[in-house]
Amino acid sequence: MFEIERIVRAALEEDIGLGDITTEVTVNAETVARAQLVAKEDFVLAGIDVAAKVFSVLDPAVAFEKLLEDGQKVRRGEVLAWIKGPARILLQGERVALNLLQRMSGIATMTAAFVAEVDGTNTFIVDTRKTVPGLRALDKYAVRMGGGRNHRIGLFDGVLIKENHVAAAGGIDIAIARARKKLPHTLKIEIETRNIDEVREALAAGADVVMLDNMTLEEMREAVTLVAGRALIEASGGVNMERVRAIAETGVDIISIGALTHSVTGADISMLFDS
Numbered sequence: 001m002f003e004i005e006r007i008v009r010a011a012l013e014e015d016i017g018l019g020d021i022t023t024e025v026t027v028n029a030e031t032v033a034r035a036q037l038v039a040k041e042d043f044v045l046a047g048i049d050v051a052a053k054v055f056s057v058l059d060p061a062v063a064f065e066k067l068l069e070d071g072q073k074v075r076r077g078e079v080l081a082w083i084k085g086p087a088r089i090l091l092q093g094e095r096v097a098l099n100l101l102q103r104m105s106g107i108a109t110m111t112a113a114f115v116a117e118v119d120g121t122n123t124f125i126v127d128t129r130k131t132v133p134g135l136r137a138l139d140k141y142a143v144r145m146g147g148g149r150n151h152r153i154g155l156f157d158g159v160l161i162k163e164n165h166v167a168a169a170g171g172i173d174i175a176i177a178r179a180r181k182k183l184p185h186t187l188k189i190e191i192e193t194r195n196i197d198e199v200r201e202a203l204a205a206g207a208d209v210v211m212l213d214n215m216t217l218e219e220m221r222e223a224v225t226l227v228a229g230r231a232l233i234e235a236s237g238g239v240n241m242e243r244v245r246a247i248a249e250t251g252v253d254i255i256s257i258g259a260l261t262h263s264v265t266g267a268d269i270s271m272l273f274d275s
Contacts, residue, residue: 003137039267044071044074045068046070046142047103062085074105087273109146110260113241114260123248128258159183199227203230232253
């Protein structure tokens with residue numbers, strides 16, 4: 001909750017700055033308004049409590065009645081929430097609340113579509129660290145609301161040895177050996193591989209998770225056969241809706257998709273005042 005409030009306060013400070021000039025010169029301070037958040041298209045909801053937090057930070061007395069919960073499918077025309085309070089406060093919070101709610105719902109919706117596409121396989125969809133700086137907590141939460149799972153949150157909570165780590169260390173075997181020596185037994189070691197030879201090296205060195213980076217479907221199938229359950233296999237790179245089912249059917253355990261958070265289209269949501 002602290003992280004959400006920090007994000008909300010930073011966003012409001014960025015938007016309002018020294019004051020909402022337009023509202024101050026057009027709306028009386030004593031005016032009370034009632035507004036609704038309305039879906040303009042179908043989507044999966046995420047961020048309704050974040051939207052509520054925007055208005056409570058501005059004025060704790062604002063009434064925010066949510067009608068739907070995060071993770072629910074929303075239909076065009078549905079009302080997500082009612083808001084009542086000083087008109088100036090509602091206007092000051094409108095854009096920030098919508099920006100966060102639209103982005104989070106867009107992420108949840110895209111994630112849900114990918115999850116549905118691999119339904120019936122044993123593969124699960126995860127996100128990446130390709131998030132908007134400062135919004136990672138919200139982006140990752142939205143992925144979960146769409147039925148996906150989170151990869152590591154940051155550099156601090158998981159080991160993922162990538163090609164530049166390998167280059168700097170002097171090789172796959174050296175990088176994994178150093179990591180194994182220094183890490184506690186509770187942490188898994190994941191390593192990025194670019195071809196089947198590197199998959200063999202990673203297995204021989206004792207990797208717990210092998211990432212197949214931008215490999216062909218044929219290479220993925222070969223890697224799955226080679227690994228034979230000795231490590232988890234993650235496919236990454238070039239994943240889109242047209243290809244994700246075929247990737248899952250190669251037998252990989254995990255598919256990571258940066259587009260869930262770096263190329264999302266926000267859900268269409270409006271805040272409308274009662275006339």
